[in-house]
Each structure stands twice: as structure tokens, then as C-alpha cells.
Amino acid sequence: MKLYHVSLFMLLLVSCSLSTNTEQGFSNKNITLQDNRLSPEIIWQLGRVGNVSVSPNQKTVLYTISYTDIKADKSYSDIYTIDIETAERHQITSSKLNETSVNWSPDGNKITFLSAESGSTQLWTMNTDGSGKKQITAIEGGIKGYAYSPNMQQLAFVAKVKLDDDIHDLYPDLPHANARIEDDLMYRHWDSWADGYYSHIFVAETNTNLIRDNYTDIMEGEKFDSPMAPFGGMEQINWTADSKNIAYTCKKLSGKDYAFSTNSDIYLYNIADQTTRNLTEGMPGYDINPLFSSDGKYMAWESMARDGYEADKNRLFLMDLASGEKKDLSIGFDQNVGALAWSTQNDKIWFTSNHQGPEQIYNVSIASGTINQISTGQQNYRSVYPAGEQLIATKTTMNHPAEIFAVDIETGQDKELSFANKDILAQLKLGKVESRWIATTDNKQMQTWVIYPPNFDPNKKYPTLLYCQGGPQSTVSQFWSLRWNFQLMAANGYIVVAPNRRGLPGFGQEWNEQISGDYGGQNMKDYLSAIDALAKEPFVDEDKLGAIGASYGGFSVYWLAGNHNKRFKAFVSHCGIFNFEQMYSTTEEMFFVNWDLKGAYWEKDNPLAQRSYANSPHKFVGNWDTPILVIHGQKDFRIPYTQGMAAYNSAKMRGIPARFLFFPEENHWVLSPQNGILWHREFFRWLDEHLKQ
Template sequence: MKKYTFLLGLLGLLSACSGSKKPEKPTFTNRDLKVESEIMTPEVLWSFGRVGNVSVSPDGNTVVFTVSYTKIEENRTYTDIYTMPAKGGEFTQITSTYDNEFEVSWRPDGKKIAYLSAKSGDVQLWEMNPDGSNPVKVTKIEGGIEGYKYAPTMDKILFTQSVKLDKTIHDLYPDLPKADARIEDDLMYRHWDHWHDFKYSHVFYIDYANGSTVGTATDIMEGEKYHAPLKPWGGMEQVSFTPDGKNIAYTCKKLEGKASAFSTNSDIYLYSIKDKSTQNLTEGMMGYDIAPTFSPDGKLMAWESMERDGYEADKNRLFVMDLATGTKTDYSKEIDFNVHGLTWSKDGNTIWFTSDDKGSKEIYKFNLADASYSKVTDGIHNYNSVEPAGDKLIATRTSMQYPTEIISVDPASGKGENISKVNDPLLAQLKMGKVEKRWIKTTDNKEMLTWVIYPPNFDPNKKYPTLLYCQGGPQSMVSQFWSTRWNFQMMAANDYIIVAPNRRGLPGFGQEWNEQISGDYGGQNMKDYLTAIDEVAKEPFVDNDNLGAVGASYGGFSIYWLAGHHNKRFSALISHCGIFNLEQMYSITEEMFFVNWDNKGNYWDKSNRAAMKSYANSPHKFVQNWDTPILVIHGAKDFRIPYTQGMAAFNTARMLDIPARFLYFPEENHWVLSCQNGILWQREFFRFLDEQLKK
């Protein structure tokens, strides 16, 4: 249920991958959009450009990136490629097609820009000149590819592709071509929002010369029923050539069925192209080991590592291996924060990364010589990626007041300059609400960071309905994120004050704070929620008769739990994809390691006191106390928390004669990804709140 910083380019990818060639039509942007009001609407929220992946040229002078724009009436996203000087300046749009381009990068020699496109009918690797001219298809892989990387030596390309290894019912019974059924013998037959499709994502390599692939591709995982990268969120950061181009490192969890469902034990494997052997570099390390990245001289490998098997929110550590000796060093023993997105400096002396830090995400520097860490940036923002570019860093950054932009960061001062300014024309027409950082004392005398977001034209002499925002995850920091769904500026634009606490069980405040929630779902974190809303409700501008609480995922669980315990604080509740019945959730989710760890075991082992405490706090056991109007939202393709959880909560509310509404999306998963569904979500969200809190 945790996770997951979603890839902003997914909508573009979905539009690109329909499997048939599109007619030649122009692309679409909202760059020149003029709005009628300074107050944001759902339609305006979906009109922002979304910066996708960013890549710096080998000489550090040019940045290539993608931007996606949504055409609301078509319910479609268009993605194109842009370049700009790394030092800042005007950007140039170098593709303008109906067929979306994505996964953009530089060829190692810097002479070509590479990208994926389904222009030819399925997804293949293409190259073009840095000015966008002369696009050429590089791969001609039957069935298309899903990701790619060049060997630094430029003699090979690796790619990922799904390989069918399991039998369908039509393979078993070819005389029944119209039969429609599945036969399952073990767990993990569906994951996140897809049923198992009898295929496994594998890593291949193929020779490359003169701008084209040559010969036949080699599957380095032939016959193996495992995924690399990891499903469902792993990307090409989990696969890498060694600098000499002779080996491929990849992340994989080589477990099947029940064993895979209960474990997070992924490892990093090194495949030798010369002798076709595979070595497990992290054997005996029991948690997630992911994202191998090599020093420029090829002597060292850094990666992200969690210690404990089954715990997806464990401390994310920085490990480095000496490849000659096999010696592994944990450089995180003396720090109490996580590492994400490791990137080597050109000289191999420094590793750059990002980390959660007290409500924001910052850039950090690790000096290999003396094993020292230093924090580079500091502010009210999220830095989500970082890459060296000469004497600067190129990063992406968001906040609650603006979507993702590309930032040039001075590593000496930490100062960041917005060099992309993709959304400046639209932002200039809008008025954003103030974002305030408060520290509130909890019931156990701890300091808790709470964000308070005010309406754009806030008047301290007025009284405003106020919303408590309950975070999902559960271990996912309330940071400076920007979303097309849970967008605090969108809520504020509708004249609500938002109270967003970093309650117990969130990263960025030390591992003890993060871990406290496991086994204590109805405990201290719920007290933290109530403390936050009670404290802010003391303000004269808060309408205490019209308080609401909203949240998704674990935040949705929180809403159901608060419904039975809030003691008439709230007049409206909204739960999106929340857990209603913990016992049922344990038996119907897909990644069993999550519920098994956080609930401290199953619900039938009555001797397990910690687990019994968890299940005793299931929201469905307190419905006799429900008395508050509630909106329940769920997607049919949510396999993490199946929609029957939301249906059960809604049905129960109506059987108790509580005013309730059920918003059901047949084609959505744990999120709402479609543009028009997203706008509908916003409209219904505020229609319900306004009915209950603005009477």
C-alpha cells in the first residue's frame, strides 16, 4: 500500500502504446492557455505541463527532457521532447508529433538523442540529431521493448521486454478457443492493477553499430520466471552496464508465488557477456537491494539497500562494493535518513542523492574519501532527482505551489534556479494560497511538523471550513508534492483551509518516528491526527462547526477509523481506496509482505498478541459509532486494496442510515489516471464537501 512516487510520463506512455500506427496529426500544448480567473479549477489543474524524465548531455552543456500536456476534450496526453542549455535560457521543442516520445536520453557520445516511440506500431528505440532532425528507428524487436540503455562503449544496447513463459487455458486446452477463465495455483496472480499476463520482464542485450542494432538479441534471464526490473515500479535505474561494457547488473527478486508475495528480498545480479555467467552480488542481504550504479572507473558499485526482509519501509541505506575484492561497506550506519537516486560525480569522488528531510526532499552529497555527508539544499520544496552538469547540478523540483520544473543548483551554496519555467505562463495567471509550516506538540510530547494551507484570498476575519488531510503510505512523508488529485492548492482554491500533519509513521523524521506505526494502526498516529486538527481549530478563522477529514489508501483507512472515534469533531468524511476490514484486507491484497509486517502477522493466530492488537483496531469493528456523512471512492482495478473494501464501507454507512455516496471508477486503479475521470473526481470531491460543510 505504500509508495509510490508515480512516473509522471505514464499517461503519455499509455497513449503511445495502443499497438497501431496513428494518423499524422499535430501535437498539443497548453503553453499559451489563458484562464478566466486567478483561482484554480480542476480543468486548469489538468492543463499544467508535466515535466517527465530529464537527461544531461555528456559534455554537461545541454539538457533534454519531455513535457506532457493533456487535451481534456480528447481525454489524451501528448508528450514531446525539448532541449535547453544547462546554464539556462529558452528551451526548444524538437519533436511535435501525434505519436508520443518518452524515455529520452543522450547517446554516450553525445551526438544523438535517444527515445522510445510507438510510431512504427510498437514501442522501439529511436535516435535523432540534437536539433530533432533525422529521426531513425534503431531497434526492430518483435513485440517492441519497454526500456533501454547503451553500453558506455557503444557496441551494445540492453533492453527489457516481456517474455511469455506460463501457459494459458488455451495452451492447455487448444480445442476450447472460446473458453474464458483463469487457473491459478499460487499467489501473486495479480499485482497492483494487472492480472498476471503469463509473461515476465527480462533483460536482453544486442550488438549496436552505425546507429542500428545488429544480429540477434540475447536474453540474460532465459527461462527464468522472474521480473527485472521489479514489478510494478522498477525502471531502468535497476539495470546497468558496467563502464567497460562487459557486464550487465540488474535488480531481481528470484522468488515465485507465495514466497515472492511474502518477501522483499531482491538482489543485484551481475551477468558476464563474455562467458554468460551470472553472479549474485548481494547474496545473504535479505531486504530490497536495488538500483546498481558504477563509479566512472568501474571499480566500485553503489546501490540502495534495506536490511530486513518483508519490510518495504525499512531504512534505505547507501552501500558500496569494491568489485575486485567483493567487500561491501554500509555507509549509512551513522545517519538517520534514507538515500534515493544515487548518482556518481564524473571524478568518482562524490555520490549525489536525494532524501526526505522534515517535510521536504533535499539534495545531499556523500564524499567517498572521508565517508562524510553534507546537505546541499534547504527549503520548502521537493527535489526529486539530481544529476551533475559541469560545475552545477541539474535537478527536478516541485512544491505545493508549483508542479515539476528543472532546476540548476549551485552545489556550493545550495541555491536553485528554475531554468525550464515550463509552467510560468500559467502560474503567472493564478493566485496560490499561502503554505505555512507549523510545529505542534503531540500527546506524547513530541514535535510534529504540520503544513497549513490557506485559501488564495485568505481573510483572517472570516471563518473557513477546514479539512484534516490524512496521508497514505502509510510510510510516505507529507512533503511538498504536487498532484492532479490530492492537490492542496486545489482544495484551498475552493475556500478550504487544509491541515496536513506529518503524523507518526512517516519518513524524514528519523527511523524511530517512521517505524512506530507498524502494529499500531489505531494508536499514536490517530492521536497525532486529532492533535493537529484540534490545535489549528483554535484559530479564530477556523469554522469549528464545519470540519472535514479526507484521505486515500492508509489515509482512507484513517478516515474509516476516525469515523468511529472522532467524537463529533467532523461533519464530513471522504475516503479514497481505504482499508475498511483488516482481516479481509490480509486475505485479498497481493503483496503479502506489507500486511504481514504492518499487522505483525495474520488474523487467525490468536496467540500472536501484537497481531491481535492490530485486528482489534480494524475500522469495521467500530461502525456502531458512525454518525457522519461519508463519501467513499474506489477504483475497480485497485488490487492493492480491492474495491470491495470501499463497497463494504459504503453499504455499512447506508445500512446505518448515514448519508453516504459511492464514487466508483471501473477503469481506475489505486489512483485516478484518466484526465476526465480526474476532473470528475475533483467535482464530486467538492460537491460532497460543499453540501456538508457550506450549508
């Protein structure tokens, strides 16, 4: 069989030589492609834009671009700026030191960043042209994040502190013993085991040349993390405008209580008297990401109402700091909010929200509570920052990785500024992306994306893939993915059908919440409605349909494998839930399964829970009749890898063609470049074997 994937060196002609000197940066900017078709190797070599921020004078955009050296299996980032008025771009650094957490100093005179140049990750600063690099901290063990106070007289930073004993503390005479002793839940999270260390916030004066000591742990002795694991960052920590207080996000629970709860709060630490108070006490769901107005009057934050429900409506809350009054600025707005940013005049808050597929830009008036939609069209705006009479935003589409755009506040029209991938994208032929509305079995209309192969010919018949989204509450939006990339699937000759089935945000809270307690129910009918509608098209080969997905999408594939009535000829499930009882007993964040499955499998008098467990995919294995590729990572603690092993073993024992792709070093995702490329090669090898031959 002829494989599509070929050697990187046959695929790409690098037209510039790159030094391996550690002082020389790495870039894929000047690559010339030998083929106009998207490939995994090209995806991994595209520049990834990040760390976007606007200078305090709102004249310059600061950002990073990361490029991947596939041969070295590493990515390297450098710092860039854009003059907003002239759109001129400047590269500020060129090294393999990987500057991260890049930002402006509050006065705009310095660029701040984290670097491991000194041997551990520390805070550095430099002039805005890249000169005058200076190390600011020398904290033992390094730091994970930082935030200068607005007056720049103090620095908050995040570092790990050890508060729990391990076996070698308990038994120092057994230095070679290797074991764990657990007495409660949440002993591991996402892809890491609890190690006795906690992320704490420290405060130091900035009037010394190098901060080594003389700092204060504002959470001293507390066995809690801020930012919250596993994905929280410095957006969860912020200074008040007067530099007198630090607000931080924390879930001050432990063990079983932590595992079953989403009740995080925002705490305010007073620098002068070293006291802490809970600003969101009595609000039981997630309360995160405090953001203060520059006039010192208000704090905005993101809030969910219900404890234990991680996919509850994400609301925009406002607190009057003088009176303590709280109000929901998003009441009546049947969508989630995110990426909050105060306007320059403090009269409104900018945010992004998913609406029927794409992520758009909105603002809300502080005075009236009126919400206005600024942008339209098929794109995802993922962040937004005011810059004079316009906005600076990062944007993706299914045809385009993240880039920086200037957005006109009045018209919502945007223009690209960063152009990190302009030259490579100009060499590619991409497929058309179409939005369709498809009728469901309960007479609803479901938005569905259809992605066509490049050079699509309506007179031909194409193998077609049903994409099953994960989450489960995660919109099929205009994202660009290193793994679930629809344009890459289209480039391999497949039509992709990606429905926003029941249980996804952006279509109202009722649509989003329907899935809880109904795994294997209406959302599965929605999947089949989408693929059945497209199978009627003359250009879809209804004898060559496949279903693919990860996480909840992986569960969906397992469930469809036992309930598809011979629609599909191939399945691919990545990190999917196979056995609900096993999942409930082995996952880490118990609030997820407890809410969505509506309880434990031993609750025999709980009809909602029992309905969930009756729809566990492993109970339908007797109906499996279709080849399946199972993929899983050993460090996946959200859906433990034994779920994938059980599904694969079951298929093989039933005599069904099956393959198991196992990554010992990956978690719920596939993060390393070479593993990512291998993932795609096996993904398409399997589909081509069963849908093209």
C-alpha cells in the same frame, strides 16, 4: 446549489488554435484564464516535465513536457533541450507520437527514445536538433526499456517473454473458454493479472542497421521479472563502465515466497562468458538501482536491511568491485536516501533525502563517509545530476509542479530553467503554505503543514480539512499532485491541515517505524492533535471540519469515522482499508500487511496481530454518525474495491448519508484526465454540501 466546477470551455479561453494533424504536437502553453483561481481543469492542463537528463559533456539538459488534451482524454509529450550556460530552451519534436524513455546516447551525439510510430514500441534515435530520425529496433511485440553500453557497441533492452501456459495452451479445443487456473499466490499485482509473460533483459550488437534478431536473453528460462513489477524501470538495470557486464535488479522468488518477501538482489551478467552472479547475496531486504562510477571502481546502490519490510531505512551502499568489499555510506544518517548520482570526479555521490518535510539535496564523500546537506528551504528535489560547477535538479513545491532548476553546489541556491508553466501560474492566485510544529499526546513535536485559501482573511471563519496521508510510510512533503492538491482545496475555500503524523519518514527511523503494529494507535492521536490545535484558531470554523485521505489515509478516515467524538461533519475516503481480515486475505503484496499488522488474523496467540485486528475500522461502524463519500477503483488490487463497497454499504444500512464514486477502469490511483476531473467535482460537491451549506 451553485457548483464551483464549470465547463472547460467556459473556464478557459484558448488563444491559439491547435491542429489535429498527427504530425502537429499538442500544447496548452498559450492558455488565457478567465479566473485566477486554481481548478481541476487547469491542473490537468499544466505541463508535466519528465525524462530529465544531462548530456555527457554536461552542457545541455534533455527533457520532455507532456500536455493533456482533456477533450480527447489523452496526454501528449514532446522533447525539449536547455543550453545550461545560456538557459536557452529549444523544442526538438512536435508530434502526437509520444516519445518516451528519452535519453542521450553515451557519446552525446544522438537523442534516444521509444516510439510506437512503426506500430509497436521500438527504440529510435535522432540528431540533437531533432533531425535524422532512425529506427533502431524491430523486436516482435515491442520493447519496454533500453540502455546502450558505454562503448555503444551493444544494446540492452527489456521485452516480454511467455513462459507459462494459459488455459488455451492446456485446452486448445476450448478456444472460447474464459477462465483462470491458479495454484499459488501473486496471481495479480497492482492492477494486472499474471498472464504468463515475464520482463527479461536482452543484449544485441549494435553493428546492424535494424535489430530484429540475433539477441541474447540474459535471463533465459527464468520466471522472474527485471525490472521488478509494478513500478521498476531502467534505473534497476545498468552497464559497468567497461561495457563488459550488465547489473540488474531482480527478486528471484515466486508464488507465496514472492508475495511475502522483499528480498531483491543485484545480479551481474558477464557478456563474454554468459554467467551470472549475485552481488548482494546474504542481504535480505530490497537491493535495487545499481549505479557504477565512471572509473569502473565502484558500484553504489540502494539497500534495505530487513526482509518483508518495504518501508525500512533506504541505505546507500558501496561495493569495491575489485575486492568485493561492501560498506554502508549512510550509517548514522537517520534518513532515507534516493536518486543517486555519481560526481564527475567519482569522489562523492549525490542523493536526495527527506528531512522534516521537504526533500533536500545531499552528497557523501567516498573517502571519509561525510554527508553534507546542500539545499535548504521548503521544496522537494526529486532528482539531481552533476553539470560542471552546478547541479541540475527537478523540483516541486505545494505551489508549483515539477520544473528543472540549476543548483549552486556551494550555496544551494537555485534558479529555474524550464519554465514549462510560467505563463499559466502567473495568472493564478495561490494560498500561503505554513509549517507548524504541534505538540502530540506523548509530548513529541509534529511538523504540520497548513495551507490557507487565496486572499485569506483572518477575520473570517473557514471550513477546514484534515488531510490523512497514505503509504502509510510516505512523507507529507512539498509535493504537487494531480489529485491530492492542497492548493486546489485552498482555492475552493478550505484551510488544509496536513500533519506528518507517526509512521512517516523524514523524522528519524523511530518516528517512521512506530506505526507498524499500531494502526489505530498513536498516529490517530497525532491526527486529532493536529486538527484540535488548528480548531482553536479564530479563523477555523470548528463546526465545519472534514477529514479526507486515500489508501492508509482512507483507512484513517474510516477509523476516525468511528472514533472522532463528533469533531467532523464530513468524511472522504479513497481506496481505504475498511476490514483488516478481508484486506489480509485479498491483497497481493503480502509482505505489506504481514509486517504492518504483525501477522495473520487467525494467529490468536499473537498479541501484536490481535491488537491490529481489534482496530479494524469495520468494528467501529456502530459509532458512525457522519456523512461519508467512498471512492474506489475496480482495478485496485492493492486494496480491493470490495473494501470500499463494504464501507459504503455499511453506512447506508446504518442510515448515514453516504455516496459511492466507483471507477471501473481505474486502479489505486485515478490516471485518466476526465476521470480525474470528475473525481474532483464529486470530491468538492460532497464537501460543499456538508461543510458549506
